[in-house]
Amino acid sequence: MSELLRLDGVRKSFGDHVVLRQVDLTVEPGQCVVLIGASGSGKSTLLRCVNLLEVVDDGVITFEGRDITDPRVDGDEVRSRMGMVFQAYNLFPHLDVIGNLTLALRLVHGVAADEARTRGLAMLERVGLAEKASARPDDLSGGQQQRVAIARALVANPRLMLLDEVTSALDPELVGEVLDLLTELKAEGVTMLLNTHEMGFARDVADRVCFLHDGRIHEQGRPEQVIDDPQEERTRAFLSRIRH
Amino acid sequence: MPHQVSQAGTDWEPSEVQRARDDWRRRRTARSAAIAAVSTLLLLGAIGGAVVSSPGWERVQETYFDWDKAVSSFPAVLDGLWLNIRVMVVCWVLILVVSLTVAIVRTLHGPVAFPLRLLGTAYVDVFRGLPLLLVIFLLGFGGPALSLQGLPTSPLFWGGTALVLSYSAYVAEVFRAGIESVHPSQRLAGRSLGLSYGQTLRHVVLPQAWRRVIPPLMNDLVSLQKDSGLIAVLGVTDAIRKAQIETALDFNYTPYVVAGFLFCCLTIPMARLTDRYARKKGYHGAGGHL
Numbered sequence: 423m424s425e426l427l428r429l430d431g432v433r434k435s436f437g438d439h440v441v442l443r444q445v446d447l448t449v450e451p452g453q454c455v456v457l458i459g460a461s462g463s464g465k466s467t468l469l470r471c472v473n474l475l476e477v478v479d480d481g482v483i484t485f486e487g488r489d490i491t492d493p494r495v496d497g498d499e500v501r502s503r504m505g506m507v508f509q510a511y512n513l514f515p516h517l518d519v520i521g522n523l524t525l526a527l528r529l530v531h532g533v534a535a536d537e538a539r540t541r542g543l544a545m546l547e548r549v550g551l552a553e554k555a556s557a558r559p560d561d562l563s564g565g566q567q568q569r570v571a572i573a574r575a576l577v578a579n580p581r582l583m584l585l586d587e588v589t590s591a592l593d594p595e596l597v598g599e600v601l602d603l604l605t606e607l608k609a610e611g612v613t614m615l616l617n618t619h620e621m622g623f624a625r626d627v628a629d630r631v632c633f634l635h636d637g638r639i640h641e642q643g644r645p646e647q648v649i650d651d652p653q654e655e656r657t658r659a660f661l662s663r664i665r666h
Numbered sequence: 667m668p669h670q671v672s673q674a675g676t677d678w679e680p681s682e683v684q685r686a687r688d689d690w691r692r693r694r695t696a697r698s699a700a701i702a703a704v705s706t707l708l709l710l711g712a713i714g715g716a717v718v719s720s721p722g723w724e725r726v727q728e729t730y731f732d733w734d735k736a737v738s739s740f741p742a743v744l745d746g747l748w749l750n751i752r753v754m755v756v757c758w759v760l761i762l763v764v765s766l767t768v769a770i771v772r773t774l775h776g777p778v779a780f781p782l783r784l785l786g787t788a789y790v791d792v793f794r795g796l797p798l799l800l801v802i803f804l805l806g807f808g809g810p811a812l813s814l815q816g817l818p819t820s821p822l823f824w825g826g827t828a829l830v831l832s833y834s835a836y837v838a839e840v841f842r843a844g845i846e847s848v849h850p851s852q853r854l855a856g857r858s859l860g861l862s863y864g865q866t867l868r869h870v871v872l873p874q875a876w877r878r879v880i881p882p883l884m885n886d887l888v889s890l891q892k893d894s895g896l897i898a899v900l901g902v903t904d905a906i907r908k909a910q911i912e913t914a915l916d917f918n919y920t921p922y923v924v925a926g927f928l929f930c931c932l933t934i935p936m937a938r939l940t941d942r943y944a945r946k947k948g949y950h951g952a953g954g955h956l
Contacts, residue, residue, distance in 0.1 A: 431681065440678075480684040493687050493694075 425484075426451045426582055426613055427472065432481035433637075434464070434471055441467045443637025445481070449582070449615050454608045456624040456645070457617040459634035460660055465617035466509075468634070469584045472615065473506045486581060502530050505575030509587040511567045513559040513574070519546065520555040523574050531578050545577040546570075549603055565596030569603055576612070583607070585616035619664060625649050633657045732920045739912040739921040746908030747928050753822070753894040753904070757829045758887060764834035769841035770867065786838070793835035798893060802828040806900040825897030833890055840882045844875035880944040888933050905929070 427449040434442040441464040449455045457465045470476045472483060474490060474497040483491045490500045513522050523542035527533040533541065546552045549569040559567055568588055575583060585604070589597040601623045608614065608627050618624060624631055625645045632642040633654070641654045652658045680688065717723060771779070772786040793801070805828040810819035817823070848871045856866030898907040905928060909921035 433678065443678075480678070480681050482683055491687070493691050 424451065425449060426453075426486060427615065428482075428484040429468075429472070430482045430484070432468070432471060432483060433479045434467055434476060435479055440637055442471070442478075445634075445637070445639060447632060447639060449613060451581075451613050452611045453629045454614045454616070454627050456628040456631050457615070457634055458619070458621075458624065458631060458648075458660070459617075459640075463634045464637060465634055466586050469506070469586050469615065469617065472582075473504055473584055474500055475506075498530075502526070502578065503580055504582045504584060505572075505578070505580035506584045507568070507571050507575050507586065507588050509590050511559070511564075511571045511591075513567055513571055515559055518556045518558055519551065519562070519570050522559065522570060523577050526574075527578055541577055542573075545573045548576075549573045563596060564592045565599045568592065568596075568600050572600070572603060572607075576607070581613065583612055583614045583616075585614060585618075587617055587619075589618065589620060621649055621661070621664065633660065635660070728918070730919050730923050732918055735912075735916075735918045735920040736924050739909065739924055742908045742912055743905050743921055743924050743928060746903055746905035747925070747932075749902065749904045750891065750894045751932070753826055753829070753897065754887075754891045757826050757833070757894065758890060760826075760830045761833045761837055761886075761890070764830060765837035766841050768834060768838035769845060772838070772842050773845050790835045790838055793832050794839075796832070798828070798832045799896060799899070801832050802896055802899060804828070805831075806897065821897065821900035821902055825900050825902060829890065829894065829897070833886065833893075837883065837886050840879050840886065841875065843882075844879035845871060847878055848874045877944070877947045880940060880947070884937060884940045888936070891932060892929065 425448040427447075429445050429447040432442055432445040433440070441462075445464075445468060447455070447468075457468065459465050467476065471478050472485075478491055481491070482489055485500060486503070488495070490497075514525070517525065520539060520542045523545060524533075524535075524538040527538040527541060528535060543552060543555060546555055549572060551566060551569055551573070554562060554566065554570070559570065562570065568591075572583075572585075572588070588604075589600050592600065597620065601620060604614070604616075604623070605627050628645045630642060631645045631648040632639045633648060633652070633656070634640065635656050641648055641652060641657045648657065649661065652661060768786045768789060771782045772790070774783060802825055805824045806821055809817075809824035809827070810821070813819060852870055852874065853866055856870040857863075861869065895904050895906040898904050903911070905925045906922075909925040912921035913919055
């Protein structure tokens with residue numbers, strides 16, 4: 423098995439509150455793995471641990487065959503090979519759109535300014551926002567901002583995209599434009615690990631759906647199995663609450 | 667495949683991998699601390715050695731670090747410092763009031779407030795432009811000469827007035843920056859709850875602004891504490907003037923060192939206290955482990 427990402431017994435707590443008890447998970451290249459679960463079940467924490475934004479209490483995270491939870495590993499270097507997108511976009515308000523896209527290309531990946539600009543513009547074209555290159559993030563709609571955030575994460579060709587509730591802050595009509603983009607990325611072979619409450623999207627796009635409960639992957643499998651025919655009582659209870 | 671729900675246990679023991687990681691982190695922390703300690707000691711030793719073994723050290727020690735002179739001049743300098751402290755405290759309170767008023771006036775909206783805004787801007791522009799010493803001379807010597815009815819003629823009063831006028835202009839800008847750094851949505855939220863402009867300012871905007879401007883305010887307070895000595899030019903005897911008088915007896919400069927030491931004794935604990943206060947108010951600066 424040639425997995426890109428592998429979590430073995432990952433544990434993370436904040437003070438006395440154990441968020442992740444023992445998480446085991448694998449993501450293979452080209453796969454789209456969707457985490458579902460109640461608010462506070464640790465979906466975001468899991469993504470943040472993978473991105474090394476949090477230090478795990480225990481367990482091993484292997485990325486591209488390397489243990490990235492080893493304290494000797496350079497976290498900046500690991501993060502530069504992943505793309506992370508946040509629920510609240512987290513765009514830099516003092517930079518224009520193209521500035522947001524090219525910052526890391528220039529500073530982290532050492533790409534020359536004009537080439538970074540070319541690549542940034544191509545990526546904006548890709549997400550359908552080429553004409554917004556010199557706009558400020560505040561002047562864009564939520565859906566546009568989130569597409570810029572996805573473009574910013576994608577422009578450096580990450581091996582893995584981590585998407586944290588990327589549609590939760592959006593109006594229903596804007597959710598579609600972001601999910602459509604993710605569907606296209608999946609078709610292009612981008613590897614994604616994301617959490618969402620959009621069950622329709624999960625059913626259409628996910629290769630695997632994982633239900634997170636009590637700090638563990640409580641149930642996982644093909645989307646049609648987990649979403650339409652959950653085996654576990656907890657999973658059924660959760661799904662019935664969000665679907666109706 | 668489905669997992670079983672485990673008993674939500676606190677029976678967690680760190681795995682071998684985790685213990686190895688913790689050990690490595692501990693060792694590295696210990697090593698870093700050791701390197702830091704040794705290099706600090708070496709550096710201090712080198713500096714100390716170089717100073718003490720330099721040819722002029724004995725004369726330097728006699729002139730600046732004479733223990734007997736320090737002890738004998740200490741009461742006088744301390745007495746002078748008491749004046750600095752009183753001037754500083756009284757002026758600081760007045761400065762906070764004046765500057766906050768100016769800042770609020772400068773952030774008023776609407777054409778009606780234009781004359782007020784203009785006045786506030788003119789005040790800040792003029793008094794930030796004038797050198798403090800010039801203001802002290804102008805008011806300190808000129809003020810009493812006017813012998814205005816109802817106003818005292820003491821140099822302390824006029825010197826303090828000069829400090830308040832000059833400093834309020836700076837501090838007003840600190841407050842204004844704080845007020846304007848609060849996101850407009852906060853003001854909207856306050857107004858939408860039915861709070862008036864003033865209530866929103868008082869209960870929503872200013873508490874947030876205050877928290878953000880604590881560090882720069884501290885900066886100005888420390889600066890004021892030292893500049894409070896400038897009114898000595900009007901003939902008031904503060905710590906520095908006292909030290910000067912002590913020094914004039916025998917050209918031994920230890921009293922200046924004593925005065926400097928006392929000023930630092932005021933400033934440094936105050937800085938730590940402010941840090942603690944700011945944290946209590948929820949000011950975290952850059953947080954997280956990154």
